[in-house]
Amino acid sequence: MNTLIIGGAGFIGSHTADALLARGHHVRVLDSLEQPVHTGDWPDYLDRRIDLRRASIADRAELILALDGIDVVFNFAAYQDYLTDFSRFFTTNAAGTALIYEIIVNERFPIRKIVVASSQAVFGEGLYRCARHGKQQPGPRPRAQLERGAWDVICPVCSGPMDVLPIKETYTNPQTCYGLSKHAQEEIALTLGRQYGIPSVALRYSIVQGPRQSLRNAYSGALRSFTMRALCGEAPVLFEDGGQLRDYVSVHDVVRANLLALEDDRACFQAYNVGGDRRVSVLQLAEMVIGAANAPVAPEVPGIFRVGDSRHIVSDVSKLQALGWQPLVSQQDIVNEYVEWAASQHELRDAFADARRRMTAAGVLQPSQVHSKEAA
Numbered sequence: 001m002n003t004l005i006i007g008g009a010g011f012i013g014s015h016t017a018d019a020l021l022a023r024g025h026h027v028r029v030l031d032s033l034e035q036p037v038h039t040g041d042w043p044d045y046l047d048r049r050i051d052l053r054r055a056s057i058a059d060r061a062e063l064i065l066a067l068d069g070i071d072v073v074f075n076f077a078a079y080q081d082y083l084t085d086f087s088r089f090f091t092t093n094a095a096g097t098a099l100i101y102e103i104i105v106n107e108r109f110p111i112r113k114i115v116v117a118s119s120q121a122v123f124g125e126g127l128y129r130c131a132r133h134g135k136q137q138p139g140p141r142p143r144a145q146l147e148r149g150a151w152d153v154i155c156p157v158c159s160g161p162m163d164v165l166p167i168k169e170t171y172t173n174p175q176t177c178y179g180l181s182k183h184a185q186e187e188i189a190l191t192l193g194r195q196y197g198i199p200s201v202a203l204r205y206s207i208v209q210g211p212r213q214s215l216r217n218a219y220s221g222a223l224r225s226f227t228m229r230a231l232c233g234e235a236p237v238l239f240e241d242g243g244q245l246r247d248y249v250s251v252h253d254v255v256r257a258n259l260l261a262l263e264d265d266r267a268c269f270q271a272y273n274v275g276g277d278r279r280v281s282v283l284q285l286a287e288m289v290i291g292a293a294n295a296p297v298a299p300e301v302p303g304i305f306r307v308g309d310s311r312h313i314v315s316d317v318s319k320l321q322a323l324g325w326q327p328l329v330s331q332q333d334i335v336n337e338y339v340e341w342a343a344s345q346h347e348l349r350d351a352f353a354d355a356r357r358r359m360t361a362a363g364v365l366q367p368s369q370v371h372s373k374e375a376a
């Protein structure tokens, strides 16, 4: 088959390209090589057999040329950040996706499937249970609460403690422009897909981890930040108290989910969670990284928080499991593979301080009352 991967020069897109080539498909990539993810050149890890096209998803003429002759499309292009340029999330993530469908419908391109990369961010603060008041889908934690260093989500009815629950595809409650734009992207893909008979699948990834994740992108998360610090002999810096729970998933498991979405027609017109099916705290992740990097440091918890972060977020992956998919890579193996890869990168440098300055200047990173000034 002829496949088009929009955003295929990036982390998940390039691993998906390798898997498609290994299955004998032709791969074309359209990517604008956005900074800071890229340096301006095509990354070395891209296979030479790929037909590379440098253009934005917003460039109608280039997108028409890229879609011509294609059977299936993966859309991984996205603007992802914690910064305050709110409109850009919708231009790239939502309008970009709508343009793919607009061109396919108007040009009558015979596309057999479109897979779009959505995100766990559509869940916002996640799903909880209060012992007295049952299931709750809270909004973001109030700023005043976070400033007091009171990190846990409390019951909106009685202010009591709550347990986090794995969240199914049926719940959505996005609280950031990124999450809102990803929710819009899903709705656009599934609604237009159904209306125009273009089989479409939305995959809601949890936090994806693995080699090739840009070392320059502050959004690429805790594993990158902790690894860079540990490999430079510095302590990983944790937000809040490090007790946040996540269900990190390996890029190799994500690629298998992408192939399943492509090959299994039971997935058409559906959204699926793709997560690690486990709960790992940010502190546990930091300790694993320190161990894998053999760094003589301990995690640093200066009592700072990121505006808009979810306290806990864990996806229920049973819907995808019912199609035969399982996350196979353990958290320890994810960390070991990533640390080994990062250590081999020439460009390795501790970009954490830069990212932290940028986010502090934009008001995204805030101190709480338990903030320790020495560590800041």
Ligand SMILES: NC(=O)c1ccc[n+]([C@@H]2O[C@H](COP(=O)([O-])OP(=O)(O)OC[C@H]3O[C@@H](n4cnc5c(N)ncnc54)[C@H](O)[C@@H]3O)[C@@H](O)[C@H]2O)c1
Pocket (backbone or CB within 6 Å): 006, 007, 008, 009, 010, 011, 012, 013, 030, 031, 032, 033, 034, 035, 037, 038, 055, 056, 057, 058, 075, 076, 077, 078, 079, 080, 092, 096, 117, 118, 119, 120, 204, 205, 206, 207, 208, 209, 213, 214
């Ligand atoms: N990595 C994760 O943890 C994660 C989690 C949930 C969802 N996702 C989603 O998965 C997709 C892939 O993520 P990734 O981690 O591989 O990101 P990435 O940044 O490594 O790759 C994205 C690629 O899209 C390209 N791109 C960005 N804007 C573009 C535009 N306007 N036109 C064309 N290309 C553009 C970038 O240059 C980059 O190569 C994204 O849609 C992201 O929102 C990722």
